[in-house]
Amino acid sequence: MAESSPLDVARIRRDFPILSREVRGKPLLYLDSAATTQKPQVVLDALMDYYTHSNANVHRAIHTLGEEATAAYEGVRDKVAAFLGGVDRRGVVFTRNATESLNLVAYAWARPRLARGDEILVSEMEHHSNLVPWIEAARVTGAVVRTIPVTDEGLLDLDVYEELLGHHTKIVAVTHKSNVLGTINPVAEMAKAAHDVGAFVVVDGAQAAAHMPVDLNTLGADAYAFSAHKMLGPTGVGVLWARPEVLEEMDAFLGGGEMIREVHMDRATFNEVPWKFEAGTPNIAGVVGFGAAIDYLQALGMDKLNQHETQLTLYARDRLEEIGGLTLFGPRDAIHGGGIVTFWDKDVHPHDLSTILDTHGVAIRAGHHCAQPLMRRLGVVATARASFYCYNDRDDVDALVMALHECRKYFGHVS
Amino acid sequence: MSLELDSMYREVVLDHYKQPRGRCPLDRHDIENEGFNPVCGDEVKIGLRIEDGIILGVHSLGRGCSISVASGSMLAEILQGKTLEEARSIAEDFRRMMHGEITPDEADLGDLEALEGVQKFPVRIKCALLPWTTLLDAIEAYERGARAEKSTTEDPQLGGRPGIVHKNDERRSV
Known part of the structure; x- marks a missing residue:
């Protein structure tokens, strides 16, 4: 039954210095990578190396350091373009995080184009970052947000989606992969249907880009957002991808340095894309560190990473189901999801679980995972979530299961 | 299990968790307020029945963690x-104990003293304070209504309540 992992996890773990620390006297067991991943030494080295040897502002300075900093920063744009299936580098905008990327689209693309009666279809499993910008865009424009519901299996209800689509539909906002359920949504199929009615498709790729191969040439998204910190990179760097002609049509978002071509006291013209959307000095060091993260992931292979996580998730679901009293959410099969196991213990609140697990050195997430509408759909106020990455293996799952048994004993339920 | 855990989940705490008091909704209440912790989704609803300035009935409803x-x-x-x-006064003493400003010996807090161990888990302190901040906001609203001619009273709110938003509060996050 036990397929061997395509990744050498023992070797990978040695690349992550934080994994050798202790928490409350126990070795750290990190199962919260869907929130943020840990960073390999090569990423830490890239940050240090940049500040030690090449620090300068980008795109402005004529001196050597400025050239080096610009080359390093723009080099990462090429790496991102290649990572996304070989897209045009002009479509890759660096932002602060996926949330900012989604807001950029909502403000600069959507708001000027929405009118009273227009509809924005948003799935019930969205992270707040791909929901709140649309609620706000609807509020100021008179457009309406309509919900693509989630089935009991944790999948999007595509029949209802098809019914909702119509000539009023201007935007479809959907996550590529749920941060709670691990569900991978059929974005290509959904985008095709959306395009048939002329809608614009915005995809939250924060979980998907970090965990599986993504080819934006074939996916069908019109805009795609993700964060570096969820894929081994530093915090404070995000990406918005859209086709260059879409970016060109869009209004500017933040005004300031770098994003302009010519400025007068009463008017300004804007830089070419993508720089039109990169006002002010960007997180240069963070982007350089992100480049090292992409190199690391490419060396592992996104296919292998995805396969490793899927195997681990199936194993974890089996082991967690052996513990009585737990309800597991999300699709049970590997095709529809992976990397995340979200559960609810009928006897122990997720906060209590998380605190007790922490005393075992085990870091999981407890709460609503920035997805309150989905929590309501699941009928819970909060859940516990274990999420996996390249540095986790079956031993981690076994340790989690043992710690969960301890929790239940602690609360007086012998399992 | 760890000593830190044992100091937080004292027997008396688990007893209140497993058999909570005040779970029966009052037939009528003079004060009621809902509190909500957007970090974890915990919800509480505190209601009081008051006669001649004395609290004669309390309900403490909602869903949340053990603390x-x-x-x-x-x-x-x-x-x-x-x-x-x-x-x-009890609410203020409890807040001060939870923030380590006073020891349980310096106040008369009854079973609440058992929650002192929560201090070792700083992220959980707001779980312990949620019912009390909800109570204080309720009392404040009641007194504003009951003594409308006094437009200002001293601010009885617990200081520093990061992450706690009340349902009757415009700031409630999405």
Whole structure:
């Protein structure tokens, strides 16, 4: 039954210095990578190396350091373009995080184009970052947000989606992969249907880009957002991808340095894309560190990473189901999801679980995972979530299961 | 298990969690307020019945973790027969104990003293305080209504309540 992992996890773990620390006297067991991943030494080295040897502002300075900093920063744009299936580098905008990327689209693309009666279809499993910008865009424009519901299996209800689509539909906002359920949504199929009615498709790729191969040439998204910190990179760097002609049509978002071509006291013209959307000095060091993260992931292979996580998730679901009293959410099969196991213990609140697990050195997430509408759909106020990455293996799952048994004993339920 | 855990999940705390007091909704209440912790989704609803300035009935409803439920249960128990002024004073002493400003010996907090161990888990302190911040906002609203001619009263709110938003509050996050 036990397929061997395509990744050498023992070797990978040695690349992550934080994994050798202790928490409350126990070795750290990190199962919260869907929130943020840990960073390999090569990423830490890239940050240090940049500040030690090449620090300068980008795109402005004529001196050597400025050239080096610009080359390093723009080099990462090429790496991102290649990572996304070989897209045009002009479509890759660096932002602060996926949330900012989604807001950029909502403000600069959507708001000027929405009118009273227009509809924005948003799935019930969205992270707040791909929901709140649309609620706000609807509020100021008179457009309406309509919900693509989630089935009991944790999948999007595509029949209802098809019914909702119509000539009023201007935007479809959907996550590529749920941060709670691990569900991978059929974005290509959904985008095709959306395009048939002329809608614009915005995809939250924060979980998907970090965990599986993504080819934006074939996916069908019109805009795609993700964060570096969820894929081994530093915090404070995000990406918005859209086709260059879409970016060109869009209004500017933040005004300031770098994003302009010519400025007068009463008017300004804007830089070419993508720089039109990169006002002010960007997180240069963070982007350089992100480049090292992409190199690391490419060396592992996104296919292998995805396969490793899927195997681990199936194993974890089996082991967690052996513990009585737990309800597991999300699709049970590997095709529809992976990397995340979200559960609810009928006897122990997720906060209590998380605190007790922490005393075992085990870091999981407890709460609503920035997805309150989905929590309501699941009928819970909060859940516990274990999420996996390249540095986790079956031993981690076994340790989690043992710690969960301890929790239940602690609360007086012998399992 | 760890000593830190044992100091947080004391027997009396788990007892209040498993058999919480004040879970029966009052037939009528003079004060009611809902509190909500957007970090974890915990919800509480505190209601008081007041006669001649004395708290004659308390309900402490909602869903939450062991610490917030136990704290709400202790609230229901300790407030019986107290004046609103005494209730505020207990809330303030409890806040100060949870922030390490006073020891349990310096106050008369009954079972609430058992929650002192929560201090070792700083992220959980707001779980313990949620029912109390909800109570104080309720009392404040009641007194504003009951004594409308006095437009300003001293601010009885617990200081520093990061992450806690009340349902009757415009700032409630999405």
